Amino acid sequence: MPGGSYDQSPTSSSSSLLPSVFPSASPKQTNMPDFEERQSLLGDENEGSFTGRQTARGPDRPMPAICDPSHLLHRVVVLLFMCFLGFGSYFCYDNPAALQTQVIQDLNLNTAKFMQLYAWYSWPNVILCFFGGFLLDRVFGIRLGTIIFSLFVCVGQVIFATGALVNRFWLMELGRFVFGIGGESLAVAQNTYAVNWFKGKELNLVFGLQLSMARLGSTVNMNIMGWVYSRVEDLVGSGHTALGISLMIAAVTCLFSLVCALVLAFLDKRAERILHKEEGKTGEVIKLTDVKDFPFPLWLIFIICVGYYVAIFPFIGLGQVFFIEKFNFSPAEARAVNSIVYIISAPASPVLGFMVDKTGRNVVWVITAVVATLAAHMMLAFTFWNPWIAMSLLGVSYSLLACALWPMVAFVVPEHQLGTAYGFMQSIQNLGLALIAMAAGAILDTRGYLVLEVFFCACICIALIAVVMLYFVDYLRGGDLNQSAAARAKLQKEATSDAEIKRRPSRLTEGELARLAPMSAFGLRNRYLSRLGAQLPDHCSSHLSSLAHRSVLK
Amino acid sequence: MAAVALCSSRSLVFLFSVFILFSGGETFIRQLSVELNPGSTSTPPGGDLLHVRAVGDNDTLHFLFCSQGAPTLLLVHTNSSSSTVKVDWSQFVAPNTSGSLKVEPESSVQYSSAVVFSKLLEYDDVNDTADPTSDLLPPYELQDFTWSRLNLSGPTALLCGSAPNATNGSLCLKLSVFDSEGRSQSWPRLLHTANSSQLGVWLDGLLPRATRSRFLLELQAVGRTDPPSRVEVHQSIDDEYTPSIFQVSQWVSSENGSSDVLGFVQWKPVAYRRSDPVLEDATPCRHSDPRPQSGKAAPSGLIRAFYSDPDVFGLNVSFGLGGEPFYNSTRFLSWTMLVGVGSPPVDSFSPLVVTIMAVGLGTPVVLLLLGGVWVCVKKRAAASTTAYEPIN
Numbered sequence: 001m002p003g004g005s006y007d008q009s010p011t012s013s014s015s016s017l018l019p020s021v022f023p024s025a026s027p028k029q030t031n032m033p034d035f036e037e038r039q040s041l042l043g044d045e046n047e048g049s050f051t052g053r054q055t056a057r058g059p060d061r062p063m064p065a066i067c068d069p070s071h072l073l074h075r076v077v078v079l080l081f082m083c084f085l086g087f088g089s090y091f092c093y094d095n096p097a098a099l100q101t102q103v104i105q106d107l108n109l110n111t112a113k114f115m116q117l118y119a120w121y122s123w124p125n126v127i128l129c130f131f132g133g134f135l136l137d138r139v140f141g142i143r144l145g146t147i148i149f150s151l152f153v154c155v156g157q158v159i160f161a162t163g164a165l166v167n168r169f170w171l172m173e174l175g176r177f178v179f180g181i182g183g184e185s186l187a188v189a190q191n192t193y194a195v196n197w198f199k200g201k202e203l204n205l206v207f208g209l210q211l212s213m214a215r216l217g218s219t220v221n222m223n224i225m226g227w228v229y230s231r232v233e234d235l236v237g238s239g240h241t242a243l244g245i246s247l248m249i250a251a252v253t254c255l256f257s258l259v260c261a262l263v264l265a266f267l268d269k270r271a272e273r274i275l276h277k278e279e280g281k282t283g284e285v286i287k288l289t290d291v292k293d294f295p296f297p298l299w300l301i302f303i304i305c306v307g308y309y310v311a312i313f314p315f316i317g318l319g320q321v322f323f324i325e326k327f328n329f330s331p332a333e334a335r336a337v338n339s340i341v342y343i344i345s346a347p348a349s350p351v352l353g354f355m356v357d358k359t360g361r362n363v364v365w366v367i368t369a370v371v372a373t374l375a376a377h378m379m380l381a382f383t384f385w386n387p388w389i390a391m392s393l394l395g396v397s398y399s400l401l402a403c404a405l406w407p408m409v410a411f412v413v414p415e416h417q418l419g420t421a422y423g424f425m426q427s428i429q430n431l432g433l434a435l436i437a438m439a440a441g442a443i444l445d446t447r448g449y450l451v452l453e454v455f456f457c458a459c460i461c462i463a464l465i466a467v468v469m470l471y472f473v474d475y476l477r478g479g480d481l482n483q484s485a486a487a488r489a490k491l492q493k494e495a496t497s498d499a500e501i502k503r504r505p506s507r508l509t510e511g512e513l514a515r516l517a518p519m520s521a522f523g524l525r526n527r528y529l530s531r532l533g534a535q536l537p538d539h540c541s542s543h544l545s546s547l548a549h550r551s552v553l554k
Numbered sequence: 555m556a557a558v559a560l561c562s563s564r565s566l567v568f569l570f571s572v573f574i575l576f577s578g579g580e581t582f583i584r585q586l587s588v589e590l591n592p593g594s595t596s597t598p599p600g601g602d603l604l605h606v607r608a609v610g611d612n613d614t615l616h617f618l619f620c621s622q623g624a625p626t627l628l629l630v631h632t633n634s635s636s637s638t639v640k641v642d643w644s645q646f647v648a649p650n651t652s653g654s655l656k657v658e659p660e661s662s663v664q665y666s667s668a669v670v671f672s673k674l675l676e677y678d679d680v681n682d683t684a685d686p687t688s689d690l691l692p693p694y695e696l697q698d699f700t701w702s703r704l705n706l707s708g709p710t711a712l713l714c715g716s717a718p719n720a721t722n723g724s725l726c727l728k729l730s731v732f733d734s735e736g737r738s739q740s741w742p743r744l745l746h747t748a749n750s751s752q753l754g755v756w757l758d759g760l761l762p763r764a765t766r767s768r769f770l771l772e773l774q775a776v777g778r779t780d781p782p783s784r785v786e787v788h789q790s791i792d793d794e795y796t797p798s799i800f801q802v803s804q805w806v807s808s809e810n811g812s813s814d815v816l817g818f819v820q821w822k823p824v825a826y827r828r829s830d831p832v833l834e835d836a837t838p839c840r841h842s843d844p845r846p847q848s849g850k851a852a853p854s855g856l857i858r859a860f861y862s863d864p865d866v867f868g869l870n871v872s873f874g875l876g877g878e879p880f881y882n883s884t885r886f887l888s889w890t891m892l893v894g895v896g897s898p899p900v901d902s903f904s905p906l907v908v909t910i911m912a913v914g915l916g917t918p919v920v921l922l923l924l925g926g927v928w929v930c931v932k933k934r935a936a937a938s939t940t941a942y943e944p945i946n
Contacts (some may be wrong), residue, residue, distance in 0.1 A: 325798045445833045448797030454907050461914030472925040
């Protein structure tokens with residue numbers, strides 16, 4: 001068990017609840033994982049001492065700003081590589097959707113088989129959601145781990161493309177499986193790098209940029225792959241060869257990402273040598289036995305998550321042909337409208353995240369998002385209205401849901417179970433995605449788009465039922481899921497003053513601790529909101545690698 | 555949100571009304587009687603004549619299907635439940651004689667129209683644009699085909715023919731007449747009523763004369779005064795029975811200036827490239843505008859025998875679009891249409907769809923109401939018993 005090695009005794013877990021900005025006296029203080037994970041390597045307080053140490057130990061040679069790991073300019077360069085680290089994986093994830101007609105035609109597939117390509121991506125992540133962080137922290141380390149996961153992505157895409165070249169579908173499925181092993185974990189690694197380099201500085205902005213990069217990858221893929229295919233087709237003629245070559249071209253983005261991973265590893269190693277800093281950690285603590293302690297509202301949140309996302313991703317996977325056949329769109333137009341969800345969520349996520357953060361009342365926002373999504377799906381199912389309307393609504397509600405739903409987990413489980421809760425949530429989400437992707441293909445093949453859309457509506461309805469139940473359960477339990485931000489702030493204030501009083505004795509004895517900004521449980525949970533791009537005070541923002549998975553980043 | 559709620563409640567009402575329509579609608583049933591070569595003592599040369607008499611409460615539909623010349627389906631609607639078909643066989647088999655087939659009493663005839671499968675056209679789609687105006691190969695005249703005897707099983711009849719010089723491959727037609735509403739099992743699963751018959755056409759194994767061949771079928775609609783003259787294309791959100799097809803085309807006849815439809819030919823713009831198709835075997839169809847065929851008598855024995863000076867409209871149905879696989883890939887094409895009197899049947903949501911939506915939308919609403927009431931009751935109870943205690 002990955003989390004088993006962490007000390008979960010009451011004393012240490014209470015110490016792990018201590019706040020985040022923790023200037024460690026010695027960088028070698030590795031026996032306390034929580035300290036080291038939150039350690040701001042380039043924190044304001046530390047910078048001076050690092051520089052001092054550097055000049056003291058190293059030969060006194062001035063470095064240009066761009067090469068100096070402690071300088072902003074250098075970090076911008078690092079950021080560039082960090083952003084492109086995930087580009088390949090996001091670009092290639094939706095390759096099948098962008099080339100749906102071509103894949104089906106060139107390989108003589110039916111839709112059910114086509115959707116297997118998505119299912120095979122999800123299968124490894126049913127398990128890996130629990131172990132990705134562990135592998136990065138304990139087995140490979142962030143640098144080697146990133147390179148390995150990039151390799152998986154790269155090799156997976158190459159296998160996928162080779163399968164198309166030689167017209168072997170099982171090989172393509174294998175490729176998607178290998179690709180899936182790398183893809184989600186790479187997002188975790190990317191996130192960890194960001195925290196490692198930017199914590200306490202421009203972290204929110206960096207997360208925002210990574211988010212935009214992810215969407216850029218998806219959008220560019222949706223809109224360019226058709227063109228690439230037609231160019232290749234002009235050269236070698238139609239058929240699986242053209243498809244294979246197009247996918248090989250797409251694999252170049254993965255190769256590019258692999259190069260980024262290598263460069264990052266080098267730069268990180270170099271920074272470590274110069275600044276004597278630690279390798280970044282995801283800080284994920286997974287303890288599967290926690291599952292039995294999950295409160296009822298958390299299970300409802302799981303149901304919402306699964307019910308909602310299975311009606312989004314498989315739909316986007318099948319969307320292109322739907323728009324062509326039902327709305328008589330041209331393939332290019334269909335690809336554009338299919339990618340609008342991603343395009344909208346790029347600017348909408350930070351704005352909506354800010355809004356949800358300022359108003360609170362997460363359950364009402366989730367209900368709004370689910371109802372809006374239901375309305376969008378019903379529009380697509382029962383009307384001939386221009387799909388731009390429905391898809392835009394879907395894009396906005398999808399972003400709103402991500403902003404309102406994911407932070408709720410942090411309100412219902414204690415801090416030390418968060419990693420497990422998020423891991424579990426992603427695991428069953430991936431399981432749901434894999435199963436529903438297969439079911440969706442089979443339904444489309446035999447019953448057509450109306451029944452498929454009705455099926456998606458039914459999934460959303462299940463999510464709606466769960467969220468309505470969540471509303472009442474939370475109301476009756478007097479939970480804080482649906483409190484306004486003002487009420488939460490008040491609670492936080494009370495909790496803070498409580499904490500102040502409690503800590504006073506220790507403050508007197510331990511001078512080191514006195515420098516800590518006291519934080520309530522809410523304050524700690526607040527850190528997770530930062531994942532969604534909301535601008536929070538820096539002392540609130542931290543990282544949670546398990547949130548870095550595709551479903552949130554998109 | 556209110557608008558959404560209103561919308562969903564409206565659709566709920568709509569769904570429920572559809573549901574009622576489903577359970578409440580009783581099906582109309584006709585008595586079918588099938589007769590091959592009515593009144594003939596021997597098998598006539600040149601092709602069989604099938605007569606299906608569909609007797610309703612106070613009317614009769616006569617379906618006449620004949621392979622003398624080009625295959626033809628004639629549909630006669632009478633307002634008497636005892637009308638009959640009289641054939642003068644000696645004249646019927648002789649060319650160039652009219653009036654050898656009568657429906658008696660003649661005054662009872664309300665409407666009649668016929669569909670003739672006159673030509674099969676093939677073209678070489680060199681540029682893969684599916685534009686049939688270029689490179690048309692010499693057409694197959696279906697009157698010149700060698701037609702088999704009619705193969706009857708119940709109210710369905712199978713007719714196959716092969717081209718004069720072809721060694722293998724055939725064009726087959728399958729007529730099904732129905733006594734009540736329903737759907738056939740295979741795609742496109744058109745909804746039929748007792749007032750309509752279904753004609754399936756398929757081309758099986760006919761050798762293409764070019765590697766990039768595509769086909770067209772020329773149809774003629776014949777009527778005494780008001781043959782089907784315009785094609786309406788309706789959008790339909792319901793593709794449950796014909797996956798991925800959201801249109802239905804109706805070639806309708808109506809009296810001058812009136813919107814009442816007398817008779818129709820209905821089809822969905824889809825053909826299938828395999829006899830046991832999956833979704834990927836579907837290929838789209840297009841049709842040309844119907845054009846009056848003045849002075850060109852349809853080459854059909856049945857038309858000659860029943861009509862003296864008919865109006866004829868013709869249109870082409872072309873199979874496949876640019877980029878779709880060519881006929882050569884499977885050497886099979888099948889297409890289905892419905893021929894009937896009155897208004898064409900309209901698809902409605904299946905009980906499955908209605909149930910899922912009703913349950914899916916109903917449950918959250920019910921839950922919301924119940925929960926609201928429960929919370930109110932609990933609040934009131936709490937307020938009355940412990941008035942001064944803080945709620946939290």
